[in-house]
Amino acid sequence: MSSPATQPVIVGIGEWLDRPADPRDGLEPVDLMLRAARVAENDARAPLLQQVDSLDVVNLSSWRYRDAPGLLAECLGIDPSHRAYGAVGGESPLRLIQEAAERIIDGQSRVALICGAESQSTVGKAAAQGITLPWTHWAEDGPAPLRGHTLVHPLAAALGCDRPTTVYPFYETASTAHWGQAPSAAQRESGELWSRYARHAAGNPCAWLREPYSPADVTTPSEQNRWIAWPYTKRMTANPQVNQGAAVLVTSLALARRAGLPEERLVHIWGGVHANEPGDFLARDHYWESHAQSTVLESARHLAGGVFEAMELYSCFPCVPKMARRALGLPARFEPTVTGGLTFFGAPMSNYMTHATCAMVRRLRASRSFFPGLLYGQGEFVTKHHALLLARRPYPGHPDLAFSSVQSIADSRRGEVPPLEISPAGEGQLEAFTVIHRRDGSVAHGVAILRTPSGTRTLAEVAADDAWTLAVLTRSEVAPIGRCGLLQPTSRGHSRWSLPR
Numbered sequence: 001m002s003s004p005a006t007q008p009v010i011v012g013i014g015e016w017l018d019r020p021a022d023p024r025d026g027l028e029p030v031d032l033m034l035r036a037a038r039v040a041e042n043d044a045r046a047p048l049l050q051q052v053d054s055l056d057v058v059n060l061s062s063w064r065y066r067d068a069p070g071l072l073a074e075c076l077g078i079d080p081s082h083r084a085y086g087a088v089g090g091e092s093p094l095r096l097i098q099e100a101a102e103r104i105i106d107g108q109s110r111v112a113l114i115c116g117a118e119s120q121s122t123v124g125k126a127a128a129q130g131i132t133l134p135w136t137h138w139a140e141d142g143p144a145p146l147r148g149h150t151l152v153h154p155l156a157a158a159l160g161c162d163r164p165t166t167v168y169p170f171y172e173t174a175s176t177a178h179w180g181q182a183p184s185a186a187q188r189e190s191g192e193l194w195s196r197y198a199r200h201a202a203g204n205p206c207a208w209l210r211e212p213y214s215p216a217d218v219t220t221p222s223e224q225n226r227w228i229a230w231p232y233t234k235r236m237t238a239n240p241q242v243n244q245g246a247a248v249l250v251t252s253l254a255l256a257r258r259a260g261l262p263e264e265r266l267v268h269i270w271g272g273v274h275a276n277e278p279g280d281f282l283a284r285d286h287y288w289e290s291h292a293q294s295t296v297l298e299s300a301r302h303l304a305g306g307v308f309e310a311m312e313l314y315s316c317f318p319c320v321p322k323m324a325r326r327a328l329g330l331p332a333r334f335e336p337t338v339t340g341g342l343t344f345f346g347a348p349m350s351n352y353m354t355h356a357t358c359a360m361v362r363r364l365r366a367s368r369s370f371f372p373g374l375l376y377g378q379g380e381f382v383t384k385h386h387a388l389l390l391a392r393r394p395y396p397g398h399p400d401l402a403f404s405s406v407q408s409i410a411d412s413r414r415g416e417v418p419p420l421e422i423s424p425a426g427e428g429q430l431e432a433f434t435v436i437h438r439r440d441g442s443v444a445h446g447v448a449i450l451r452t453p454s455g456t457r458t459l460a461e462v463a464a465d466d467a468w469t470l471a472v473l474t475r476s477e478v479a480p481i482g483r484c485g486l487l488q489p490t491s492r493g494h495s496r497w498s499l500p501r
């Protein structure tokens with residue numbers, strides 16, 4: 001076991017929720033972070049903010065600052081030697097906490113603060129009402145949020161598959177078929193799973209939506225729950241229209257003891273693992289699982305000794321925790337969250353897992369168990385995966401916490417990736433698909449990932465007026481994966497795919 005001087009522990013957590021009646025009264029992200037940080041200091045029961053020498057700010061999307069860490073440090077009246085602005089990604093808070101813990105282990109830091117916030121609800125309402133927000137000047141030359149079209153192949157962008165809502169359904173439809181489920185059974189699983197997330201959100205005072213949605217509330221399309229992209233309704237997708245901030249304070253066990261902090265409130269950072277998929281989702285071998293996700297979760301389960309006190313499985317879309325459940329070997333009925341999920345708790349862009357860390361710390365403090373809690377986050381398009389383990393006791397195995405990459409294992413499991421063909425003609429066999437809807441509920445078009453007889457892959461359009469093909473794709477009884485149809489090149493640089501009657 002490592003020395004208390006190098007054992008990283010979470011000593012303080014803080015969250016802030018802002019629901020202004022008038023957008024002009026709304027808090028900007030730096031104010032949300034500032035308030036969350038002060039709550040974390042109060043939670044730690046020690047004056048630690050003035051001792052912070054390591055500051056990490058989770059990537060912001062709702063407001064652009066020239067130097068968010070510098071501005072927050074100025075507001076706090078501190079001058080940390082390490083200050084950094086994180087990359088976009090739902091897994092990034094876990095990586096930032098892990099790296100802060102490593103700096104404490106290496107003696108490079110004594111007190112670390114990790115925080116993030118979004119004010120997208122206020123920004124959206126202000127824009128709709130033509131209100132200019134009285135906030136810190138919008139920095140045109142500040143770090144710009146990552147845009148989906150820069151991450152995907154131009155063919156995917158041309159067909160509208162450059163947003164999470166139009167990419168994750170490929171994994172949903174492919175995994176449904178691979179697991180031998182009827183689409184109706186897959187929807188039931190999603191609805192039941194999402195209702196469990198909603199139940200936890202209903203009991204979380206920091207959640208944005210606190211209603212106990214039933215499985216039918218989640219999966220049944222309605223005026224309030226329109227189709228987004230088959231097979232996902234609005235209540236099956238992440239909700240970024242929130243104003244939320246969160247902060248985590250990390251220090252060493254020795255410093256925590258010298259500050260007189262109660263041992264039962266300290267949460268130890270055991271370790272974590274990470275791996276990535278190829279950034280271009282069309283450059284992956286298949287869509288019914290993520291090798292990076294499976295490898296990360298299997299490694300985390302091994303690190304935990306096979307038992308978790310609780311878990312937070314990232315929940316931007318149902319396919320993510322459904323694939324995670326199978327990678328972890330969990331039963332169909334399990335508790336996937338301590339927080340409430342990105343639909344109901346809210347999805348402050350990259351910062352959800354900071355809130356999940358706060359929720360996990362509360363859960364572990366209240367528990368008599370010494371089993372670890374699992375935090376699993378992922379980013380981009382099923383691309384970046386990270387798991388972090390927290391517990392009420394130090395890790396009982398090796399003395400050093402490791403920022404462990406399991407990339408080589410994930411890569412070794414990857415099969416051959418078919419070459420991409422832009423606008424082929426002839427036969428195409430369905431590998432995965434979605435049907436994209438407009439805001440009024442009408443079909444914009446379908447998109448199909450297909451294999452050709454020559455061994456290539458393509459991404460093709462399904463026309464909005466192709467009622468037969470769309471009907472076959474969206475049947476509830478039988479998954480259409482594996483069906484063969486006709487590919488015809490179009491004048492717009494891609495092919496159109498249709499099924500024979």
